[in-house]
Amino acid sequence: MTTDLLQIELRKAERSRIQEVDFNNLPFGKHFSDHMFVADFVDGQWQNQQIVPFDNFTLSPALSSLHYGQAIFEGMKAFKNEAGEVLMFRPLDNVKRMNESAHRMCMATLPEDVFMGGLEALLRVDADWVPSTPGSSLYIRPYMFATDTYLGVAPSKTYRFCIFTCPVGQYYSNPPKLKVETDYIRSAPGGTGFAKCAGNYAGSLYPTLLAQQQGYDQLIWTDAVEHKYIEESGTMNIMFVIDGKLVTPALSDSILRGITRDTLIKIAKTMGIEVEERKVSIAEVVEGIGNGRLTEAFGAGTAVVVSPYSLIGFNGQDYMLPEHAPSDSIALKLKEQLDAIRTGKADDSFGWVYKV
Template identity: 80%
Template structure:
């Protein structure tokens, strides 16, 4: 069958896997919903839009994305309100960022009707997969990769766009421990650090593994020139509270423009908090911890939400971060506010929630 407006072909799964999932114990990224949206860019246009059962792709060994890295993705979440309606958080921001990544990676951009139309149709079909248990959500993974079968270093002329979803619980069960990375780099000025491309994450795996072997959970990445200024924190942007002010590295071509980061800064400003987006040095952070001027450090990202850190390791020494009661912590206040906003418990004064 085909929907009249969006012209999306629908092939439903013969059997749902919904009953196989324990929604009270959801590991992150392990369970996948019944269907996925797929579209192909061929002959200069997006076509073959389909909702199909979640399954493997059949791909050529000569697929150009496997050899030359034209692969980008996004991370989003959907929630349910008390009436059982499905709500997406700021999907337009993710749509805009995906096209920014596509332009930087010399890939085809997506029309809004393909991105949003496929997303909404998929969520309507798999609405029962959106959990309503505490600290849970439906994680949404839109991604695109080159599909030319050609061994030559040149932009592909064809692409596949896909969206699949998975019900998830909390990303971190405990506040993560971070190590400041002063040897390896995540990105450099003029590079692709602001794009959400697969290579950024592939390059981070080895130094992250080394840090985990030393007892840390993630890294704090520093600038490529001097390893003096903080950029990102593993899977998330990084935010500090110093002298009662929100302080965070200003985004650049080497720092991902996080949707959650942007949301938290807007919320903090609406609360009357002073917000500084600027260079933040490691020395300022360490000095702030030692003198008590720095009272919080936390990560901001779609997967983690707002995640307080427990310690920062730098030059062989661990610096413990202050512990706060929930009502005193900016990170927890923001997390609770976003949770209430996303589930419809408070008014959407920012206009961020998109009802499916």
């Protein structure tokens, strides 16, 4: 895709903050790049497309999204290859998923040229912010929120779309400890669990805090009806290695359709690893850890990439997961291949990599 930059107004920052960042020590989500892309949906169309300095918004106290929660977002990453070129990974899948979220939340959908045009223009302007250090990347946050100033409960007629970026390192510095949640729920059948909307994450904060107070890092969410079957984790889809097979909960309207999840499934199949997408019960996981049939459990997501778990807590008991050398771990082999594709070191037979 070739972006017509004449359609996007550019207002550059007077001074770059890039010298303030230690690219060898990047916390996740703390440093923000110099610019952001902004567009507004008004009178039935997207307009006022701009690249502007990263800064605060001035918002009305009556902004409908602050009261009724019409807000959605995506998570993406950009990388540099050995030639210094900026690469994105599966961005069109993010466009598709964002519009699925927008449809569920009664929000305006985004034309591909607005999303991709703004994204590509932004990455050209802030290309120096894309890290080249191993294990680092430029995290990209596209998001949209309602902008009507009206206190009636109804879908907004106006929206703001924004993209900003931040250079990041690893999300988890150590393998996380997970607690199986059997009281609270993340989503229910017929709800918004498949949408990447702000409310899903707001509702998860309190039970996650309770788990962290008990020494865990994140939750494993179970189904809302029986609390019997595993769905996903707080910041990631969840995968297991059982009897040498890659096993993951089948998608439903209460599970996010993870792009990294889909990527790992496709990579696994090319590596000759059998994949099962099906219901996975807590009982099967606990029993599998005990009898050695379950050898790995890990999270998959844009932020965490592939994150092996150290233990799973259930009903007051912690079940330790075995440690593996990289050469013996299916999770780490998948991560290595994914990293190689995203950074241009391996052949991209799927057409996933998008060069800016």
